[in-house]
Amino acid sequence: MELTNLLLLSSLLSLAIATCNRDNCLRALAGTPTKASSFCATYTKTQQTATPIPTYGSFCSNLPSRVSSACSCVVTSTPTSAPTCVPSPVIDASTRNGNFEDYPPPGQGVFNIQPPWYFNSRDSQNAFGEFRTEPAGADGVGKTVAAFQLSGQQPNVLPGAFLRLSQPITYCNGTTYAFSLYARQLGSLGSQTCRLSFFSDFEGGIASFETPAFTDQFQKFGPVTRKPFRDNGVLNAKGEWEDRLDILVQCTGITGKPVVDTLFEVDAVRVVPVAG
Structure with a gap:
């Protein structure tokens, strides 16, 4: 029974960690999506304590752990680059x-x-x-x-x-x-x-x-x-x-x-x- 409860508690904790709570920290980043995405893309790849936190970091109590958590919700995937355009005939009289x-x-x-x-x-x-x-x-x-x-x-x-x-x-x-x-x-x-x-x-x-x-x-x-x-x-x-x-x-x-x-x-x- 105790083992079952531990497994259930572990699942609930994992779900809570994976959930993006709409607190003031996340709202601050989501309110400026372009700037936040640019910042978070760098912030999540470097030493967080050494990375300057934007002014809206005050909504995150200036805690790297909260900023990192909010960033993980803002930056959900790596943006794909635009396809390379290959010049070709728009209209060519050699075609019908x-x-x-x-x-x-x-x-x-x-x-x-x-x-x-x-x-x-x-x-x-x-x-x-x-x-x-x-x-x-x-x-x-x-x-x-x-x-x-x-x-x-x-x-x-x-x-x-x-x-x-x-x-x-x-x-x-x-x-x-x-x-x-x-x-x-x-x-x-x-x-x-x-x-x-x-x-x-x-x-x-x-x-x-x-x-x-x-x-x-x-x-x-x-x-x-x-x-x-x-x-x-x-x-x-x-x-x-x-x-x-x-x-x-x-x-x-x-x-x-x-x-x-x-x-x-x-x-x-x-x-x-x-x-x-």
């Missing part, structure tokens, strides 16, 4: 996604290798986007393309007709990336001025190409280099920051001049890290 090849007619489900592009037409009632098949040209450009159909606007109407083609992206902080694509403009622009831009939610405008540069043949625009950097937002398990990339096409009429409907086609998008 960069060339829009994974976008069949509605009802024909095909899995995309990367997150899908999508047209955002809510910004303008005078624009329509679709994925269409064209004869392939040089460099494999022109198979399945993203088509921007913009209605003619009245002269001097701002912001005119514009349309976004968007896709979620992830990238390594501080890595330089090169942005490029192939594009062409079909039909007459009339007296409109048009612009094609790379744009992201966090970085804002990345690069823009103006009307005089476009012809009815696919040509390469870019590469334009940019080093994204951010200190807030969503960080994924690979150490990459999450963002959204837009390809924006906008056309605006000129005062007193006739305007026409306009068609732009985009293909072979690339956003790849720059070596070095």
Whole structure:
């Protein structure tokens, strides 16, 4: 019987020691978790009596045993370091996604290798986007393309007709990336001025190409280099920051001049890290 009581008492003592009592000492440390974690990580690895106790140690009666006990409740595990981000292509036209090849007619489900592009037409009632098949040209450009159909606007109407083609992206902080694509403009622009831009939610405008540069043949625009950097937002398990990339096409009429409907086609998008 005595042995049973001793075992029970021993178990209760162990439980009491393992329990974090919310006394003033623990409350003081828990009230400043960042500072307390930094202090406790050092305090629990050194000679406790030789380690200066912060001002809130007075709540612990300046007793190393109480500080150590409270620290064991504040620092429950060793923080894991952030994963090392490995720069890789965000969008690479050597994959099907960069060339829009994974976008069949509605009802024909095909899995995309990367997150899908999508047209955002809510910004303008005078624009329509679709994925269409064209004869392939040089460099494999022109198979399945993203088509921007913009209605003619009245002269001097701002912001005119514009349309976004968007896709979620992830990238390594501080890595330089090169942005490029192939594009062409079909039909007459009339007296409109048009612009094609790379744009992201966090970085804002990345690069823009103006009307005089476009012809009815696919040509390469870019590469334009940019080093994204951010200190807030969503960080994924690979150490990459999450963002959204837009390809924006906008056309605006000129005062007193006739305007026409306009068609732009985009293909072979690339956003790849720059070596070095």
